[in-house]
Amino acid sequence: RKELRIALAGNPNSGKTTLFNALTGAHHKVGNYPGVTVEKREGTRTRGDRQYHFIDLPGIYSLTAYSIDEVVARDFILDEQPDIILDVLDSTNLERNLYLCLQFQELGIPVIGALNMSDEAESKGIRIDEKHLSTMLGIPLVKTIGPKGTGTEALLDCIDEVSAGKHKSDRAVNYGEEIETKLENLEKLISADAGFVAKYPVRWLSVKLLEKDSNAYQRLKEHPNAGEIEAAAQESVEWIEKHFGKDAEIIVSEQRYGYIRGAIQESVQTVKEVDFSVT
Ligand code: GDP
Ligand code: K
Ligand code: MG
Numbered sequence: 669r670k671e672l673r674i675a676l677a678g679n680p681n682s683g684k685t686t687l688f689n690a691l692t693g694a695h696h697k698v699g700n701y702p703g704v705t706v707e708k709r710e711g712t713r714t715r716g717d718r719q720y721h722f723i724d725l726p727g728i729y730s731l732t733a734y735s736i737d738e739v740v741a742r743d744f745i746l747d748e749q750p751d752i753i754l755d756v757l758d759s760t761n762l763e764r765n766l767y768l769c770l771q772f773q774e775l776g777i778p779v780i781g782a783l784n785m786s787d788e789a790e791s792k793g794i795r796i797d798e799k800h801l802s803t804m805l806g807i808p809l810v811k812t813i814g815p816k817g818t819g820t821e822a823l824l825d826c827i828d829e830v831s832a833g834k835h836k837s838d839r840a841v842n843y844g845e846e847i848e849t850k851l852e853n854l855e856k857l858i859s860a861d862a863g864f865v866a867k868y869p870v871r872w873l874s875v876k877l878l879e880k881d882s883n884a885y886q887r888l889k890e891h892p893n894a895g896e897i898e899a900a901a902q903e904s905v906e907w908i909e910k911h912f913g914k915d916a917e918i919i920v921s922e923q924r925y926g927y928i929r930g931a932i933q934e935s936v937q938t939v940k941e942v943d944f945s946v947t
Contacts, residue, residue: 671719672831677741678756679765680727683784686814687756688724706740715824731771733883745775752830753779759789759796766928770841776869778830779807782823786811793939801935808835843923846911850904857897864891877901879917
């Protein structure tokens with residue numbers, strides 16, 4: 669029996685736990701993440717010759733570890749390396765939710781997006797062309813309504829397809845020529861050590877170094893050439909900030925939002941509802 673480990677992740681209140689319950693039914697246990705009081709929910713679902721092991725991660729807005737929830741979610745993904753990240757997205761708030769989604773994509777772990785709250789989106793007149801959005805983001809999307817369990821079978825189908833290698837997440841944010849040149853250099857330096865590459869996603873770490881993420885610098889210490897790479901990263905940050913006249917992490921986040929807005933503009937329409945009710 670093939671077992672797949674799928675982490676449910678996403679913003680707080682996007683419907684992760686509701687969807688987790690719909691996917692696993694009564695077959696779950698609740699514990700704690702090691703060393704902290706953050707609740708850990710794990711459950712399984714069996715279908716055909718497959719066993720799906722789901723982990724309900726705490727809600728987060730970013731993979732930059734500021735809060736305990738972010739540390740827990742981020743450490744789990746980096747250290748436990750689930751087979752798939754199931755990103756539960758609030759369809760009524762896509763711009764903010766996709767900001768995290770783009771960061772998941774940089775981790776090199778296959779991502780599936782659940783367009784959850786699709787009932788609320790519908791009633792607010794938010795029309796999502798999921799095929800087009802999926803193409804633009806480079807990840808498969810499935811519409812879901814957590815409390816009704818709508819879309820859970822389609823999600824399992826999608827998980828099967830992803831694990832069979834059918835959807836290659838090939839798209840990633842392009843941060844612009846200057847930053848991409850710096851990233852390329854960092855990626856090359858980091859890739860020189862096979863052991864480190866096996867442990868950490870190179871693209872993600874390179875971006876995080878430019879974002880001056882202290883946890884990323886901490887993890888970089890495990891690299892045999894940590895000193896050289898850290899110096900190169902700091903030099904890149906200084907160059908970028910001088911060139912653009914802004915904080916490097918702000919430029920990175922602006923590029924992400926630009927990318928998201930472009931995708932949303934092309935695939936999401938908000939129509940004003942006409943009230944036909946007779947008064
Ligand atoms: P979490 O913080 O991501 O775990 O979110 P929860 O699963 O706790 O859900 C937050 C709230 O949204 C709860 O009141 C859920 O009942 C509700 N909810 C979750 N999914 C949906 C959905 O697809 N449609 C609607 N209308 N409500 C939902
Ligand atoms: K709600
Ligand atoms: Mg929850």
